[in-house]
Amino acid sequence: MQKLGLGQAVNQALREEMRRDPRVFIAGEGVGVGIHNSPMLPTDGLVEEFGPGRVKDTPVSEAAIAGLAVGAAEAGLRPVVEIMFNPFFTLASDMIVNHAAKLRYLSGGKSSFPLVVRMKSGAGFGAGCQHSHNLEAWAAHCPGLKVVMPSTPADAKGLLKSAIRDENPVVFIENMGLYFTPGPVPQEEYLTPIGKADIKRQGRDVTVVTWSSMLWVAFGAAEKLAGQGIEMEIVDLRTLTPLDKETILASVKKTGRLVVLHEATRTGGFAGEIAAVVMEDGFPSLKAPFRRVTGPDIPVPASPPLERFYIPDEEQLIAAVKEIVETGG
C-alpha cells in the first residue's frame, strides 16, 4: 500500500474530489503558490493540476476567506478553504460560527452551506501560542458545525472526502506534526464516515479516548503498559461532533475505566464533554474515577523545555491509567 504523510493524504483527497466534482474549489493564503515547496504539504501541486481558477490564493483576509466559503457554498459550489493555523480561526470565526453554523437552521432547513474549513494545529514547533493553540472544543461547542480531527493519513483521506460531500459546514483540523510521518493509505476511492469513532487498539482494562496526534502518545503508552499486564483500549474519536457516543459507551462498558487524552488545554476542553456523556449514560459501567490527561491551562510557550512540559506525554498517560487501574477495583 502507498505510504503518505497526513498532508499528502489530504492532498490526494483534494485531488480526487476536485477531479470528481467541478464544483469543488479551494481558497486560502498560499494554497497555490506558497512560501514552502514540499510534497508533504496538503496543497502541493494543486494549482498546477487545476489552475488558478479553482485554486485561489487569497490576501491575508481570514474573515473574507471564510465568508467566501459561506456565500459560495450556498450558491452551489463546494468550497474547501484553508485557515493557515488554528489560532487564526478566531479571525474567521464570525463567518463560520455565526453564519455557516446557523444559517441552515435559520432558513428552516431551506439553504445549505456545504463547506470545509481546513486548519493546521498542534504544538511542537517552537512557534509559540499564536500559532499553536488547539481550539477544537470551541468549534465543537457550536451546533451546526461538524468537527473532524484525523490521526492517521488513511483516516484523513477518507474523512476529508466525506467532509467535502457533506451538506454541512465541516471544520477539519490537521495536526502539523502528522504531515511528516508517513503511514499506509489505500490508493483507491473510499469514504470514511464522519461521526464514527474507531477503535485503534483493543484492550480489556481501560478505555483511552483520544484524537489527532495524541493517538500516537496513546499507542506508545499502551505498548509500555501491555508489558506490565495492563491492556488499554484506544478509541480514536476522529470526529468530535457529531460525537460517537455509542462507541465510547460500549468501550467503557467493556473496560469499566475511562481516561481522555487531548493536547488542548484542560478547562473547557473536550474531555469534559466525554466525561459528561459517560456520567449520564454509562455511569453504572464505571469501576473507577474518570481521569483526563491534557495540556495545562496555559498558552503554549515557545521555549523547548516549556513546550515539552505543555504537551501531554506517555508518562502522564501511564500514570493516569495506573492510578485508576490500581485503585479502582
Next chain:
Amino acid sequence: MQISADKKIEMLQTMILTRKFEDALAELCKIEGKIPGMMILCTGQEAVGSGACAALEPLDVIITNHRSHNHLLAKGADPGELMAEIFCKSTGCNKGKSGTLHLAVPEVCAPCTTTVVGGSLPIAVGQAFAQQYRQQDRVTVCFFGDGAADEGSFHESLNLASLWQLPVIFVCENNLYAGAQRFDEHARVKDLAQRASAYAMPGRIVDGNDVLAVYQATMEARQSAVTGGGPTLIECKTYRCRGHGETDQQLYQPRDEIEKWQKKCPIPRLSDELVSQGLITPDGLKEMETRAGDIVDQAVRFAEESPYPLPEEALDDVFA
C-alpha cells in the same frame, strides 16, 4: 526640516546594529537545534524601524508584528535580552515564553508584539486612546506589513483612529510581498497610502529605504498627532530581500528584482552620504561597525551561555 548630525549617526548605528544582529541570526538558525521556531528577518528594511523610532520620545509606544527585531532594537531594547529570548532562554526578555515571534519589551514602551497579522493595529488604537484619555503628549506607532492592510482590522482601526482623532501613526512597511504574494497579487491599489483617504486621514508615501525620509515623515506625523491632528498612515516602500522566513527559498521572487533592491540597501545609502558630507570618517564608520559587531557577539554569547528555563517554569506568570 534640518536633521542633526547626531540624529543621523544614531539612525545609522541602529541600522548597522540590526543588520549585524540579523546576519548573526541568519547563520545561527541554520544550526540544527540552536534556535527553535521560525526566523523572520528584515534585511534591507532597516530604514523603516530605525527612522520611525528615531523620531519618537522614550515614552512613545510602539506595537509591532512578526518582523520585529529592527523595531525593537531601534526603540532601545537590550540586544542581549532580545537575543536570549530568540534563543528561548530563561534570561530572555520574556523568559522563553515568546521566542522570536512575540517579543515584548515594555521597558522601552514596546509592551506587546503580535504575530497575528493585523493584530497590531487595533492594539495601537487602544494605546493611543489611553494616551489621549490621559492627556499625555505621546503617540503610538504601529508597524505592520502590506499584507496586514488586507485584514478587516486595518480598516476598522483606521476608521476608529480617525473618528476619534487618536495620536497613532500607522507605519505600513510595504516590502512588496505578503508571504509568497507580490503586492499586486493581493491588492489592486497602487499605493496603500491611498486607503487613508477612505478614512479622512493623511496618507503619505515614503521611500522606505531612505531612513531620513522615514524619520522626517514620522516627525511630522508625530507633531500632528500630539497637537490634536489625529492619525497618519505612512506607507514606506521597501523590499523584502530575504524570504518570508529563513526556510523560504524565495522561488517566487525574481532574482533580478532581489538584486535591484539589494543595490538600494539603506545602510550604504546613508553611510555614503554621511562620509561624503564629512559627518563621519571612513575610520569612524569602521569603528561603528566593529562596535555593533561586538554588541552582537556579546549578545550571542550571553544567549548561548544562558540556561533554558526549567520545564515547570511553564506555570510561572499564569494569572488567570
